Amino acid sequence: MARTSSLAYEQVAAICAQIAAGGQRPTIARVAVALGNKGSTRVISSYLTRYFEESGSAQQIERHARPNWSETENLQADVFLNQLRDLALTHAQAAFDGERLALREQHEDMLERVQAAEDAAAELGENKEKLEAALSQQAEQLASLRDAHIGLQDELENARAELAGSQTRLEHAMGELVSQKDAMATLERELNARRELEVEQVRSQLTGELHAAGAAHAAEISREREIAQGERAYLMEQTHELRQALTREKEALGKALAEARKDADASRTLAAQYRTDLAVERGRLEERAGQLVKTEQGNEALTARVQALEGALAKAEQRIETMDSASRTVG
Structure with missing residues (x-):
């Protein structure tokens, strides 16, 4: 079943900032869980790369x-x-x-x-005439x-x-x-x-x-x-x-x-x-x-x-x- 969803970069960036503030490194799995397992993995990965480039944050x-x-x-x-x-x-x-x-x-x-x-x-049980x-x-x-x-x-x-x-x-x-x-x-x-x-x-x-x-x-x-x-x-x-x-x-x-x-x-x-x-x-x-x-x-x-x-x-x-x-x- 094909599904469409819109996911903004600002939403992913805000979740990444919250994860980083908690002392953890933002990853695809953690961001997906925070989003309620919504959104494309490819889109989340591209937004995550952009977040690291713009924020300049580095992993411990x-x-x-x-x-x-x-x-x-x-x-x-x-x-x-x-x-x-x-x-x-x-x-x-x-x-x-x-x-x-x-x-x-x-x-x-x-x-x-x-x-x-x-x-x-x-419907078959309710409409006996169309048996x-x-x-x-x-x-x-x-x-x-x-x-x-x-x-x-x-x-x-x-x-x-x-x-x-x-x-x-x-x-x-x-x-x-x-x-x-x-x-x-x-x-x-x-x-x-x-x-x-x-x-x-x-x-x-x-x-x-x-x-x-x-x-x-x-x-x-x-x-x-x-x-x-x-x-x-x-x-x-x-x-x-x-x-x-x-x-x-x-x-x-x-x-x-x-x-x-x-x-x-x-x-x-x-x-x-x-x-x-x-x-x-x-x-x-x-x-x-x-x-x-x-x-x-x-x-x-x-x-x-x-x-x-x-x-x-x-x-x-x-x-x-x-x-x-x-x-x-x-x-």
Whole structure:
């Protein structure tokens, strides 16, 4: 049964503001409940997107602490994970709401058909003079209901088969998710261990070079002092050369320190690359989690659809039996 309804953006925006004031994030499901399950899911979704863009409101981010990660890296990772999770939940909720609306419309159509058949039967009892015409009409309705009964049985079998397939895919997806979580944890431990080892190696190398340069410099000063005590005059003549030698020593020491800093920067770059790879793996895992949530939502929708079809089938069978009894009584 086709239905038309008008829903203004201001009405949705006001409900979103009330939900946000209560400490919750506005979603399609919450807005639909506040509207009394009225309005199109597509329209509510577009109004919700417009509300977030105009109000500039952001969802509360769930924070996680990660070892050896900076505050900025943690914040960026948490923002990305929340956005990914919210997108998956929004799409799953939209699919679920659309399926529920379609099933509700089918149910209302079935009720209207049943009500029409009941009205026809009441009119048949009140107008006995039109008994033969009413019986012919009733026979046609009975044939139609039997055809609908067969169609509902076929649809029920298809829905059950689809539900079984979805459950199998869900079990497979859960197995893959567990495997990916284990692999991700192993990769994170390896990256942390490798980063700590490289940082320790660079620190040890830099410390050794600094000690060696300091010892060489101290030995040079000691020799110069001995020369100054024995040959003061010669020292005055060789002061310029000694200063040049000292300058060369300082330059060599500066080069060694620059090389050590370069090695440390390379290690930091490699550690940053490891963190990037880890973030990519985390993103893939979250994507699989979103697919798992969507599959679970689809299974719930299929289960509800199977239950609705079974109820409609039971009502149709009861109606057929009632009409058969009425036909036998009139006959």
